[in-house]
Amino acid sequence: MRKFTTIFSHIKSTKMNFSVSLLHRSSPFCPNQPPHPNFKNLTWQNRDSLLLFPLLCSRHFASTTAQNPSTLNALQDHYQAIDFPGGAVQFIPEMRFISESPKERIPCYRVLDDNGQPILGHNFVQVSKEVAVKMYTDMVTLRSMDTIFYEAQRQGRISFYVTAIGEEAINVASAAALAMDDVVFPQYREAGVLLWRGFTLQEFANQLFSNIYDYGKGRQMPAHYGSKKHNYFTVASTIATQISHAVGAAYSLKMDKKDACAVTYFGDGGSSEGDFHAALNFAAVLEAPVIFICRNNGWAISTPISDQFRSDGVVVKGQAYGVRSIRVDGNDALAIYSAIQAARQMAITEERPILIEALTYRVGHHTTSDDSTKYRPANEIEWWRVARDPVVRFRKWIEKHGWWNDMAESELINNLRQQLLHTIQEAEGVEKPPLADSFSDVYDVAPSNLREQEQWLKEIVRKQPQEYPTNISV
Amino acid sequence: MKGQAYGVRSIGDGNDAPAIYSAIQAARQMAITEERPILIEALTYRVGHHTTSDDSTKYRPANEIEWWRLTRDPVARFRKWIEKNGWWNDMAESQLINNLRQQARYTSLNPLIDDNWIPF
Numbered sequence: 001m002r003k004f005t006t007i008f009s010h011i012k013s014t015k016m017n018f019s020v021s022l023l024h025r026s027s028p029f030c031p032n033q034p035p036h037p038n039f040k041n042l043t044w045q046n047r048d049s050l051l052l053f054p055l056l057c058s059r060h061f062a063s064t065t066a067q068n069p070s071t072l073n074a075l076q077d078h079y080q081a082i083d084f085p086g087g088a089v090q091f092i093p094e095m096r097f098i099s100e101s102p103k104e105r106i107p108c109y110r111v112l113d114d115n116g117q118p119i120l121g122h123n124f125v126q127v128s129k130e131v132a133v134k135m136y137t138d139m140v141t142l143r144s145m146d147t148i149f150y151e152a153q154r155q156g157r158i159s160f161y162v163t164a165i166g167e168e169a170i171n172v173a174s175a176a177a178l179a180m181d182d183v184v185f186p187q188y189r190e191a192g193v194l195l196w197r198g199f200t201l202q203e204f205a206n207q208l209f210s211n212i213y214d215y216g217k218g219r220q221m222p223a224h225y226g227s228k229k230h231n232y233f234t235v236a237s238t239i240a241t242q243i244s245h246a247v248g249a250a251y252s253l254k255m256d257k258k259d260a261c262a263v264t265y266f267g268d269g270g271s272s273e274g275d276f277h278a279a280l281n282f283a284a285v286l287e288a289p290v291i292f293i294c295r296n297n298g299w300a301i302s303t304p305i306s307d308q309f310r311s312d313g314v315v316v317k318g319q320a321y322g323v324r325s326i327r328v329d330g331n332d333a334l335a336i337y338s339a340i341q342a343a344r345q346m347a348i349t350e351e352r353p354i355l356i357e358a359l360t361y362r363v364g365h366h367t368t369s370d371d372s373t374k375y376r377p378a379n380e381i382e383w384w385r386v387a388r389d390p391v392v393r394f395r396k397w398i399e400k401h402g403w404w405n406d407m408a409e410s411e412l413i414n415n416l417r418q419q420l421l422h423t424i425q426e427a428e429g430v431e432k433p434p435l436a437d438s439f440s441d442v443y444d445v446a447p448s449n450l451r452e453q454e455q456w457l458k459e460i461v462r463k464q465p466q467e468y469p470t471n472i473s474v
Numbered sequence: 475m476k477g478q479a480y481g482v483r484s485i486g487d488g489n490d491a492p493a494i495y496s497a498i499q500a501a502r503q504m505a506i507t508e509e510r511p512i513l514i515e516a517l518t519y520r521v522g523h524h525t526t527s528d529d530s531t532k533y534r535p536a537n538e539i540e541w542w543r544l545t546r547d548p549v550a551r552f553r554k555w556i557e558k559n560g561w562w563n564d565m566a567e568s569q570l571i572n573n574l575r576q577q578a579r580y581t582s583l584n585p586l587i588d589d590n591w592i593p594f
Contacts, residue, residue, distance in 0.1 A: 084517055089486075095496055098475075100483045100510070310481025320479030 116396025269300025
């Protein structure tokens with residue numbers, strides 16, 4: 001864009017009147033309408049010619065007419081361009097390199113400051129009391145879930161867990177801005193989206209304990225939730241694979257003329273996978289209604305973003321593929337809510353992908369297999385946990401509106417603790433899925449090799465029952 | 475545009491030999507002395523088919539191919555420049571083409587390379 005402005009300034013300096021449609025969306029080069037060779041190359045061979053030619057550039061410039069020889073010379077210096085696929089490209093005598101990074105970093109949209117106060121000139125989508133209170137209670141619920149389920153893992157009652165502590169605003173506020181028909185392709189730190197959509201605490205616990213009520217039949221690691229009813233695709237731990245899936249789903253929604261979009265979440269680490277780049281390019285070319293939400297929490301497990309990027313983060317990657325993008329304060333629930341709502345509107349009505357980089361921080365460890373104090377300083381963790389807490393910030397805002405108070409807070413936390421402990425007790429007491437479920441659902445009719453494997457496994461369990469849990473039926 | 479997405483310095487040019495030469499020389503200097511990657515987008519056109527397995531007239535218009543072949547030929551453009559500098563002439567051109575024709579005939583043992591054959 002800077003380069004284009006410079007060219008415009010050059011044209012202005014010749015005192016010619018060109019009409020430039022800066023907002024015009026470039027249409028891709030269409031082979032069915034070949035460019036007319038006579039107007040392709042806007043160059044004169046004969047400098048002394050006084051013939052007046054209509055000066056046609058490409059679709060981005062209005063026509064104009066040369067008036068006199070001196071103007072012809074001026075135009076000749078400034079008016080060499082080529083109609084290349086994607087639109088006109090200006091030729092210049094300067095060897096001009098585009099810098100590796102803009103001088104100024106892309107600014108970040110926010111509504112509430114760290115104290116929960118609207119900033120000067122704030123601009124956001126109004127949210128009702130009901131929605132705001134549900135957003136807040138879901139954020140608190142998500143954090144309570146994380147605290148208690150994390151402890152359950154530490155007690156050896158479940159094998160694995162991953163928290164979203166510090167990233168609750170992205171989870172819940174984005175979900176609040178979406179519609180149930182929007183299809184969600186999560187990474188693994190978006191349980192809050194599923195919570196907002198109505199997944200119960202008991203359903204979460206059933207998955208974590210891999211009992212017979214788990215929709216995945218115990219075949220997924222804990223925290224790898226999925227629910228067809230809630231339009232929430234099952235979590236896969238493989239990094240970034242869900243991004244291109246979202247693009248395909250978005251294209252399908254568009255073909256079916258649904259009033260909905262696909263939404264996918266990934267971390268800064270996911271944006272360094274090849275799948276991310278292919279997905280964004282396909283989304284732009286297919287003009288698919290998809291929202292890419294990157295939770296840039298500064299760390300890809302133990303790799304800081306300073307060792308991952310030399311660009312200005314993730315938001316600048318959108319323009320490389322022709323995807324509209326914005327950078328948002330990920331710890332500001334109102335900013336996330338407003339940005340996602342606007343993105344959803346654009347994605348659906350304009351049939352285009354949108355990239356959102358949400359700046360945030362992972363206050364917890366990467367997973368229960370990680371100890372993040374090994375690779376990042378304790379005071380950094382503490383600063384984000386205390387000074388930039390998304391839940392506390394939003395609470396201050398709703399309290400100021402008179403929609404929340406200390407009594408409601410205490411009641412909520414006590415209820416949550418009781419409910420969560422109850423769900424664990426319930427889930428833990430239910431039997432595990434039968435071994436046969438390990439071999440089902442891949443094929444309509446199980447092939448012989450799978451049937452053989454199943455028989456071998458059953459024989460082994462029968463011969464050495466002491467090696468296997470008693471609450472799994474053979 | 476893709477360079478900035480990755481933190482890589484970039485420039486664009488194409489069928490202009492001196493521009494390519496200058497850009498690559500500058501890029502090489504920066505790459506070595508500043509220890510950094512450089513991305514160059516060279517705008518050009520594939521006048522021939524993709525390969526001998528392809529017939530590109532099936533998916534792009536003939537006048538588009540012809541326009542690039544004649545009007546934006548990088549070889550013809552550069553020849554005009556070196557001729558204007560007095561470094562090349564018709565006689566040198568004929569001699570070059572004749573030599574190339576003989577070499578091609580010799581190396582390929584192809585009797586079909588007749589006196590009207592030109593390398594482009």
